[in-house]
Amino acid sequence: MHISAPSRPDRSFGALPEALQRRPRLALVLLCLALWLPGFFTLPATDRDESRFAQATKQMVDSGDYVRIRVGEEERNKKPAGIHWLQAASVHLLEATRLGNRQDIWAYRIPSLFGGILAVLATFHWGRSLVGRRAAFLGAAMLASSLVLVAEAHIAKTDAALLATVAAAMGLFAQAYLRPGQFTARQAAAFWLILGASVLLKGPVGPMVPLLAGITLAVADRGAPWLRALRPGWGLPLLVAAAAPWFVAIGVATEGRFFQQAVGGDMLSKIGSGEEKHGGPPGFYLLSFGIAAFPSAWIVLCALPTAWRERLNPPTRFLLAWVVPSWLVFEAVQTKLPHYTLPLYPALMLLGAAWAMDPLRRMPTRWWQRVALAVLALAGLGLALAAAVAGDVLLRRLLGPGLLALPFAALLVWVVARAARQGAWGCAGLLGALLAIPLYAAVLEGLAPRLAPLWIAPRLAATLAVAAPGLDSRDFGITGHSEPSVLFAVGGGTSLLRTGTDAARFLGAGPGRVVAVGNRAEQDFQREAAALNLPVQEIGTVTGFNYTRGRWVTLILYRQGA
Structure with a gap:
């Protein structure tokens, strides 16, 4: 499936102006921005991970403790x-240039945006030696439009930045594997330093991918001539030196609690059980791939039979080794979230693009082609239908942008399927990426920010600003909706209270305090307030849908009465 670079712009990319075909990196950056900027500035902070990461960074910036x-x-x-340092640098830069401030959630999303762009560019840059220039461009475009990466580029957490490090490290590994004699010491140093950066982003996940790929290749090839090219003798110490200083510092600062909780708590709980109700059976990622990799999953599915038949071809062999062992590990781990397999998507998209751009491609059986196109149709129309009914469910009325998602999705499916039937597989893949732009824009910019019931924390902060202007967050407590977004919207001093009884005691512990009490805790709050002879005054209410728990909640704001 190796395709050599063309001497002139590829006519199969007729959907793309020739001027951009001659500047593929610029074209990819523009595609990323068109796909990812809708909703980037307007979506409020989401629960739970994004708000946790952003609030932790905000407290770093406020305290100066990094x-x-x-x-x-x-x-x-x-x-x-690592991600907090990147986010803090983004906040400081925006505040220095007066373009944003630490209250803006998008300021913390900048590293995710740039991480995604770097991942797409790395896929193209190093993918050229694996599948050729045209296929590398298509694979990078397919990666950019993948629903899971679109989502991660909008979220202030680790995964888009981690993807950039994995794509770059695996791209360098591919050079060592294909041409070990030409792999320089500078490239080896870059490989190990990038892995060190990945450790600072998400611990062992980044190095796991090349490690498992290397073991797989060594076993399959019955040797590892590329290992000497990577220079692990001084490369591993370089990786450790890049990551160790912070680990030493955090070990001292927390008296070892970080390692006990990060390894013994977080990592082992993910392996052994479904953490925070995110469990799933083996096969979860395979079954959800059509949605997570929309709109390009269908091309990858069509390509996989050919990729397996051509597994002795070195570039194909490397890409399969990138995907298969790590995919099996993710399937075996009990905690499952769609973005966990994102570090494997560059390889999958390159496999799909190589097949699509190969003029001598072997077609899968007709029934498998129908299955692949059915996956495209079900994912696209399902996403659009969910958007269309979201307004009706949450607001009891249909919203225009949600309704627009349906024709956009139908157009995408029809155009892509038509191009595929005509045999223009490369054009079909690129058209899918381009036609995803209005679909994602309708959902992320037009619809989601208008679904007010989902955004409880910003509305709570606005209500507090009117009902209790100038309130210090240390004088505010909440029970019934103790989500991290409340901390980000109201302030890190907010007390997250467990019960209505705790809320009444918090309110009575000092003058000028305010509590928000969820409807399920209301009776306990009133009972304890009466027992304490505490007069209370209702000053506002906020009703919304807690999507992390899947239920409606009404928060009633109280302060001490006269």
Whole structure:
């Protein structure tokens, strides 16, 4: 499936102006921005991970402590600090240029946006030696439009930035595998330093991918001539030197609690059980791939039979080794979320693009082609239908942008399927990426920010600003909706209270305090307030849908009465 670079612009990319075909990196950056900027600035902070990461970074910026990670009063000893440093740098830069401030959630999303762009560019840059220039461009475009990466580029957490490090490290590994004699010491140093950066982003996940790929290749090839080219003798110490200083500092600062909680708590709980109700059976990622990799999953599915038949071809062999062992590990781990397999998507998209751009491609059986196109149709129309009914469910009325998603999705499916029937597989893949732009824009920019019931924390903060202007977050407590977004919207000093009884005691512990009490805790709050002879005054209510728990909640704001 190896395709050599063309000497002139590829006519199969007729959907793309020739001027951009001659500047593929510019074309890919523009595609990323068109896909990812809708909703980037307007979506409020989401629960739970994004708000946790952003609030921890905000507290770093406020306190000047860039070693310890805290969310409110709680230590967050789960992930290394790399993403927080990137987010803090983004906030400082935006505040220095007066383009944004630490209250803006999008300021914390900048590293995810740039991480995604770097991942797409890395896929193209190093993919050229694996599948050729045209297929590398198509694979990078397919990666950019994948629903899971579109989502991660909008979220202020680790995964888009981690993808950039994995794509770059595996791209360098591919050079060592294909041409070990030409692999330079500078490339080896870059490989190990990038892996060190990945450790600072998400611990062992980044190095796991090349490690498993290397073991697989060594076993399959009955040797590893590429290992000497990577220079592990000084490369591994370089990796350790890049990551060790912060780990030493956090170990000292937390008296070892970070390692106990990060390894013994977070990592082992993900392996052995479904953490935070995110469990799933083996096969979860395979079954959800059509949605997570929309709109390009169908091309990958068509390509996989050919890729397996051509597994002795070195580039194909490398890409399969990138995907298969790590995919099996993710399927075996009990905690499952769609973005966990994202580090494998560059390889999958390159396999799909190589097949699509190969003029001598072997077609899968007709029934498998129908299955692949059915996956495209079900994912696209299902996403659009969910958007269309979201307004009716949450607001009791249909919203125009949600309704627009249906014709956009139908157009995408029809155009892509038509191009596929005509045998223009490369054009079909690119058209899918381009036609995803209006679909994602309708959902992420037109619809989602208008679904007010989903965004409880910003509305709560606005209600507090009117009912209790100038309130210090340390004088505010909440029960019934103790989500991290409340900390980000109201302030890190907010007390997250467990019960209505705790809320009444918090309110009575000092003058000027305000509590928000969820409807399920209301009776306990009133009972304890009566027992304490505490007069209370209702000053506002906020009703919304807690999507992390799948239920409606009404928050009633109280302060001490006269």
